[in-house]
Each structure stands twice: as C-alpha cells, then as structure tokens.
Amino acid sequence: MTDASFPRTFEKFAAKGSPLSASGRDGIWLLDDDASMLKALGRLLNSAGFDVEKFSNPSDFLSELEKQECRVAVLDVWMPDMNGLEVQACLRRDSPKTRIIFITGRDDPSVRQTALDAGAFGFLAKPFEDEVLVQLIHEAAAV
Secondary structure, eight states: OOOTTHHHHHHHHHHHOOSSOSSGGGSEEEEOSOHHHHHHHHHHHHHTTOOEEEESSHHHHHHHHTTSOOSEEEEESOOSSSOHHHHHHHHHHHOTTOEEEEEESSOOHHHHHHHHHTTOSEEEESSOOHHHHHHHHHHHHHO
C-alpha cells in the first residue's frame, strides 16, 4: 500500500457501507492459481468489507457456481487447465449477471480486447494499485 490516500479510500467505502451483503451470492469470488496472490487479494478485499470466496482451480469455481450465484468474479487470465477467457465463457452462459474483472501478469492487448469485447467489466495488469481494484469491484457490484 504505497499510496497515502489508501486508508481514506477504505474510510470512504466504510462510511457508505459495502453494497454487498454477507451471503455468498452477493460476495466476491476470486480465481487465481497463484496461492500468494489469492491470499493477498482475499485479505485486501476482506479489509475493504467484501465477503470473499477464494478458488485456485477453475473447476472448483464452476462447480460452486452450480450451487449459488456470483455477483462479481475476479479472474486470473493465465491458469493451467483452463484460462480465464474460458471461465468467462462459462460465466456468460451460466451466470450472465455476474460482473467479471480480469487480472493478469502478462498483459496481452489482444487478450484484453477479447475479454472486454466478451463483456468483462474491467481488466487490470499486475501489479496494480490496491485501491484501483477495490474501486472497480465497488463499481461492478453497484451495476
């Protein structure tokens, strides 16, 4: 957290209250095969007042989608077995109301455009500022 305004960002959201309830269907779902990134993002979003479900495997993520709805999904683009664009296609088919935000360590303009053209709400290249992700999730959840 390098930006001095970062605590004020959370204060602003805390004052408004999170647009999300504590139920899983209204929470944020994270999908990233990097355990340290998943842990860090989970802590960040919990501290911002979000209810977070974390997944390291796309199959587990999609299996849970059969049981409950997902309001906002934060997806890594590059994962083994199934990439984020493939998960996005499943979400568009099975949960069209889910807002999708992509995160990636390898920003490829064609992949970015493909994701956005397919309806992604946002696309962030790592490393990104924490408050940018938090703000983007708040905007996605409010839609």
